[in-house]
Amino acid sequence: MGDYVEALGLVFQWHVLLVIGGGTLLGLIMGALPGLTAAMAIALLLPLTFGMPPVMGMGMLLGTLCGAIAGGSVSATLLNIPGTPSSVATTLDAFPMARRGEAGRALGICIVSSFIGGIFSAVVLSLLAPPIADFALRFGPAEYFALSVFGLVIIASVSSKSLIKGLVAGLIGLLIATVGTDPVAGVQRYTFHNLSLLTGVNLLPALIGLFAVSQVLKDVVDYFGPERTEHSKNKMDHASPRWLETLSYWKVLASSSVIGTVVGAIPGAGGSIGSFLSYDQAKKMSKTPEKFGTGHPEGIVASESSNNALVGGALIPMLTLGIPGEAATAVLMGGLMIQGISPGPTLFTDNGSIIYGIFIAFFVANIFMLLIQWFGIQIFVKVLQVPRKLLMALILMFCVIGVYAVDADIFNVYLMLGFGVLGYFLNRYDFGTAPVILGLILGPIAESNIRRALMLSSGDWSVLVTRPISLVFLLVSAAFLFFTLWQNRRQTTSHS
Amino acid sequence: MKRLLSVFGAATMLASSMAMAADYPSKNIEFIVPWSAGGGADNVVRALQPSLEKALGATIVVRNLSGGGGAVGFSRAVASKPDGYTVTIPTNATFTLEGLGNVAFTRDDFDYIARVLVEPYVLAVRKNDAWQDLDSLSSDLKSSDKPLRIGASGVGSSTHIVSLMLGEALGLNIEVIPFDSGSAAVSAAMGGHIDGVVLNPSEVISAINGDRLTSIVTTGEERSSALPDTPTMEESGHDFELSQWRGIAAPKGLDPAIEAKWVEAVKQAVEDPQFQKAARSMGSDISPLYGDELDQFVERTSKPLIEEAKAIRQ
């Protein structure tokens, strides 16, 4: 308790608050620009923290992380550019809603949902971190494989138009995911002596190509269509946070925040699929599943609340075990270690006031995120008033610079173009692009872990069903698959 | 006449190169980091950057070229002009990439300027009462006839190769399971899904301090400052010494005068208390090495790594 009081004193000083707010603002800006990832934003600010006390430095970096994740949903909503895999699910409903002239509403729901998701995960982080970390450790290769199977079942749920075509798209993602050095034997697959492909197809060019570039290519065609207009034909709605509307989906908010936090705590796998899992869950619980994908508020609430709950979740294994789940938390941990603090169980006993200070700073960062977006929303929606032909060119320009910035590798830009063309045709012929991304994310997890699991069991497949967590995931996957098929069938029969 | 011309030509070339060395550095220096921002190597470069800039009197631009597990960045560095305005950070990965045969460069394509940090490899195993130290571990394994399942940070990574070499040196049946990263391997070991890991101290220190893993042996010349209680292989009676290292290298053909300037700058930079603090907290030991001693170190370290990596390829 004394630690908490001391920690409050560490955070609530005007210069500490100022620095957290500044970090959040920068994170928001960088997150909203395609290609600039949360990890890059944190790495950029990292040298500044060397001279700061630990709580102040970590507070700034946590603010940057929260801001970057929230900023990603702005570009996902307005321009269909998901900056991270976790905002792909946001594009599914937020972009169609923004397209029909309700950009203010879409962003308003995003802001409130991400705030609630973030605060929920902050509470869980400060109360339940050690037991959740222990749960995360029970994930071995067999469990990771089962989790990825569970994720792949979502393909059936996001391919609403044609199940077979959706499956084909998901398999295309899985196939592209096999490009690169194979994770267990080190064999080159489909690399053709191209150094850039040695570690596989980079996810960001694929994301931006499949979503943003393909969308612009479609817009170019529509631009010459019969209903040509320079601006969106619908009048822009009022842009402000939608508190009541968001809270009216309290069931979705609660389940998605829980899923986001817990799945986010599983290192390596959680970050990218948590929001998909929540989206899928919300669709299954919904009375109107057929509205998902057409600009339905429940879909935005599900994806966004879990998206920001993932941040708190990802901090759990990092702080309690010293295991960073993905790039952004890895940089964060680097920052902590440079401060001379090594994360892990000892952090709680030796540096009590610092760890509680970090928790409080995370709360504060979420509040700043809300405030900055509250004021920023008016500016964000102005983007849509740019004339369409200029906007198309500018989006493409941002896609190119963002993808180039990742590795300073021009090959990624060509890769993005290829994905853009592929995505355009996949959308045109109803295959969809979201399943491709799911396949791309889950493919490597599924393949490397089943192969590791079989290495550990000397080729005995029964490990998948003798281990309880793995068995549960596989059974639930099967149940969900049948449920989705049944839901689809009911939908099609009620339509005809 | 021809001869005179060529002498003249050589003289002007020499003069111009001397002039180049004299006013070096006259523009920004590009520091290629072949991994993404926030990785171990990137942290080292960014910690060194301010004091190196002060010592050299030039701006250093850090450029992360992270494709192909280091292959893209190193290839780009080798292909650039050896004028001292492009440098990179060599590590054991430079050698394992060559051994695995995916890249066109070799260890001889670099001029090694300095070694800055070393980190040994450490064998750490999951909690098990029978595995307290090297002796109890090997006698338990020999009596049970089971392989020791060791997680490495990636297929063909130096941790993968060192795990295999350790198995040979200790006479243990080690089976290497490659993971996607060091932290993924640590978390599998903490969860008891594998028996242990061979990684660098910075990656396992949290787990060891948290009493979830036991460190058995390190491979350095001396004990690691991060793990002062863990004996080295030499101390345990095995002739085996191999460390991960991080330094500075330029493409082959660097002017000795420019190299000398760099060596001076690195000597100043490693004295910087801010850098020393950062190195300590990253679990690395500052152990600078230059000139011939460095070349011997590179020779000694690269040979076994390249050979063993070639063997994996089969």
Added chain:
Amino acid sequence: MVKTRSDALFHLVLLALAGWFLQEAWNLPANAAGGSLSPAFFPRAISSAIAILLLISMVRGLIAGTLLASDASDDAATTPGWVPVVGWCGVALLLVLYATLLEPLGYVISTALFLFLCVAMVSVLSRQTGERIAIGRVLMLALFSAVVSVAIFLIFSVGFEIVLPTIGVMGV
């Protein structure tokens, strides 16, 4: 979405790609250590599954009559049918050009060129017949492209410390 003959064509293209991946996968080593799966297992299994599903999808399309249905033409369209196709190909080509020139010409010049050409092409293609191209607007566009590319360059390289390609003249 209008189903066209190209639905069948796209199926065939994907089928060919899957076949190519499958054939390449046949050259991968198929032996695996320790009873695990081989490096070739996943590529082979996935590309075969894609091929089978595509065939099923084509058969279903044939039965439903959507696969080979011809394009429903838009009577209301004021622009000729080739214009969107040219626009689409033009944008795609400009992107390839942009990527090719990015490193040789540096970021600022290539970006300004891309913005100018991209907007100009769309404007020219969407121009009503008889409408004239005003010199003033062309100059405005050129100015806009130049200002945007310089501004973005400064924000990214100075603000975010991201190294962008330059040609080394005046820092751009």
